[in-house]
Amino acid sequence: MSPRRVVVVGSSGAVGRELLALLAARGVPPDRVVALRRRAADGAVPLDGFPFAPDDLALFCAGAEVSRREVPRALAAGARVIDLSSAFRRDETVPLVVPEVNGDALDGADRLVAGPNCTATLLCVALAPLERAFGLERVVVATYQAVSGAGARAIDELRRQTRAALDDAPLRPEVFPEPIAFNVFSHESALDPATGRNDEEEKVIRETRRLLGRPDLPIACTCMRVPVERAHTEAVDVTLRRPASEDEVRAVLGAAPGISLVDDRAAARFPTPRLAGGRDDVLVGRIRRSTGDPAGIQLVVCGDQLRKGAATNALAIMDRWPPAAPPADAPGPPA
């Protein structure tokens, strides 16, 4: 689709800034991009009362609360919305889309599409080709998540606190409940006291099942934060339905859209957050059989949380979204 204007809601956040940079890099003319934030600053317009228009495409990345309040207003004004918050991800009437995984879901999409959680997005880009080729029986994933998922302030906290740790000064956690400098901790999202899962794990499980169209897929997930700025790493163990050789798996993943294989055993070159940072694809490597299980395959997946995990996926949805059908009473295209 080619909207008249692209409206970025939440332009001062970590994802918003990425979106503006990617739109500029694509050569979208500045007068077709509107940056909205809470208060006018740096060329951005205040969100409050902003007149959305039909033919606008609004990209929401200002958090679930803003989305719940403002997305209905944008839709009522006739705009299309790609919402990157969690506000609508559990609404079965709103397509949840990673184009490489379930792009077909966009064919029926009306005016609102949700972009998934970043960790689920990266995981599904790697899992979808395996599900198509061999079927998935079970997935176990442990994450090494960058702080950028908690926003720009979290990146500042990592840097500030690390400097303090090196100087033996007090660490003073503000954004995160635990010190992040030289530490690892369970993801800080709210924890369900009944299941023991945190909200991030819950999202990965639920959204992966939805994206893959496998509502009962067994997924065991542990989400952890590590002192890394912006790319997530995931250690993935997959039990396939149909056992496949390592070479078959490598061929399937190597041919899959959105994936770059980084899997050089001789040079010990594999995905790392430093390699994945600033890239629009998902790095996949360390493809190998797991021990004692003929259908077990292991992978390491890395992706830039702000790019492929959020902004890049939003633009891929925009590109893939078919033009709106004309209203029933409007003249059709020339035959």
Place this chain on the structure above:
Amino acid sequence: MSPRRVVVVGSSGAVGRELLALLAARGVPPDRVVALRRRAADGAVPLDGFPFAPDDLALFCAGAEVSRREVPRALAAGARVIDLSSAFRRDETVPLVVPEVNGDALDGADRLVAGPNCTATLLCVALAPLERAFGLERVVVATYQAVSGAGARAIDELRRQTRAALDDAPLRPEVFPEPIAFNVFSHESALDPATGRNDEEEKVIRETRRLLGRPDLPIACTCMRVPVERAHTEAVDVTLRRPASEDEVRAVLGAAPGISLVDDRAAARFPTPRLAGGRDDVLVGRIRRSTGDPAGIQLVVCGDQLRKGAATNALAIMDRWPPAAPPADAPGPPA
């Protein structure tokens, strides 16, 4: 056993320094502790030509090469040896021991015992009670390994490189092949080109099977380095033979030796490397069911790699090791 002298071979390394500190903290008189290193310095004696004596207990932590060369000499002199390197771990005639896991193996131990790989040690302290109570069907583990496992120089590299990264200066990796500052990478040990597993993963798999007495246990393992100084974290997914409730699992782990539960959902307090650093026990928490699998249980395990992963375990072996049987022609104890 109560040896005449405790001889620490490799006293200037990260584990050696821990051993000396732990022996001093126990009140072992300084004249009963001998520190050996390559060259005399800081009160240490040169290893080369050191006269080991019967009744010495030698703790080797100077790497596999030194152990292969010097352990036979210590044994020939009549000393007992606890070797913390990988030199003898694959020798089935040498007991590989974590006292909480397979302390019985010491009853038949003659003069040489091996301490396992640190990652395997921490893992097995958590797995052994589950194996005993419910049986293990399969284990999937992803590690978040501190740099201390690569020695004291690696800790220096982490600090030096992190400071450089904060100052936007070049990182210059020396100990590790990849930058460790604000990064995550697959464990740097040699990689088997056929299996794709690195040597650390191979050790975890092989030694866990040996410690648990389960030579065919399916274990899928991914070993990664994270920018953390000295405690390892492990995300563990276990399939039990006999499905158990979360409460049963928590009760079994809470009563197990060497484990402290850190599993407070209300306060979101779970194991972290910062909590585990400097402690002699293994922290276990985030005990929960995995999704879609009635026999699946998940845990997070943290332990100080230099303490419980190495030095503390060596001293626990020393404490548990029965006194040597008197020679056949010596008088027995009074009846």
